[in-house]
Amino acid sequence: MHPQPLVPEPPGDPGGPSGVASRPEQAEELGERPDPATWPALPEPVRDRIAELSAAAVAKLPATDVPRQLRPVAKFAPAKRAKLGGAALLTALGESSQFRTAVIEWLREHRTDALDPNAADSVAAAAAAVLLGESGAAGRVRLVAKNAEENALRAERDAALARSQRLEAELTQLRVELADARKAAESARGEREGEVEKLLKRLREQGVQLRQAKDAAEAASAETARGSAARADEIAALTAQLERERQRVATERARAERAVGDAEVARQSAREAREADEVRLALLIDTIDGAVTGLRRELALGARGARPADMVRGASTGSGQGGKIADVSTLDRYLALPNVHLIVDGYNVTKTGYPELALADQRDRLIHQLSALAARTSAEVTVVFDGAGVLSVPASVPRGVRVLFSDRGVLADDVIRNIVAAEPAGRPMVVATSDRAVADSVRGGGAHPTPSAVLVSRLSRV
16 A cells, blocks of 8 residues: 655644634745645545544534535535535635635634644544644654555455465365365276176177177078078969969959849849839829819819810921020919929029129029029929039039039030930920020920020029
8 A cells, every 4th residue: 555645744833823823824925825636635534534524614614714616515414524525625625725714713612622633543633733734744644644554454464364264264175175076086986997897797798699699690591591492482383373363263253244244234224214214104194193283273274175176187286396485474484383394504594694703603602592493483493514624513502403514525505405305295394594506406305495584583583
């Protein structure tokens, strides 16, 4: 710790209080002003003592004796005044002889003990000597600085001794721990050497067993190779025999399947022809029975039977040609006939009624509308769509509607013609299409064509 600069010794003042008050004026007359820079350089204990005394005095002095820069400090709380304003107080004491004189006068009146240069406390004595400007102030300050330096060195020495003792204790503890670690390491090394010896012994035993197993495996491989060759020859012979038997069985099975297929085809054809004839006959009977009753009721023909004029040869009534249905009311009358069959050209109707929709949405909308129409009229309803380009066929459809898709390479128009041709003569049929070729062909089969727009109008009222 380096000694701090000391305050210069101001000229002595042999007088009493008046002499103290006149010392700054004498110094000014002699051209010796106190150096304010030396006050903050005093030893810290002396600075703290002078700051404490001046802080106690500044709050009690008249405002005229307090420099302007210290007036805010005078308003501080007593506990904070010396701590926060100490530097400003020391600077003012060194710069203002008036403030220093006022502080000394206040201390003479209220703190007489604070201005005793011969006090037992070296710090109090040095502070008093500096405030009074005594000639021995520099020596007292040096003494305080020396004592402070010695105390600091003593404190550093004590701290170093304490640190050295702590380090010695830690070193002793580390030596003990190192000894324990060495013992543990020696013990672990002995255990590991024993384990290594056991592992080496086991490894040698396993090496012997591995050689024995390898020799046995080689012997077994040789025996297996000899047996495999014999079994391969036997398997080859059996495979050839099995292949011959398989070919013979396949030939006989193909022959039997052809015979069974021919018989099954014949039976299937006969059964389909018989079923078709039975369906047509039953449908014809139902159609005739319902048509007679319905026609008599609708046309008010009465219960008259055939007349001689009906049996005249060489003339016909044209009943084999279906008439065109041109309006919704006529369509309703035909749909009210018993056992009527409504056949719909699907895309022809949907592209007339709602062409802006996608094809799948067109199909769904038409099928649901036809389902509602079938429920109201009890008519048999069949709708036919072109199957080309249809990616997904609906798995289920509403009740009362038969949905057909033409096969690959077949037009929906041809499917409609085949349906009309398959129906028995005399059954009422209505074909909804705007295709003139389809309408002309189904009219020749006894069906009644109606434009798609008429059916769309009828469906819009369902």
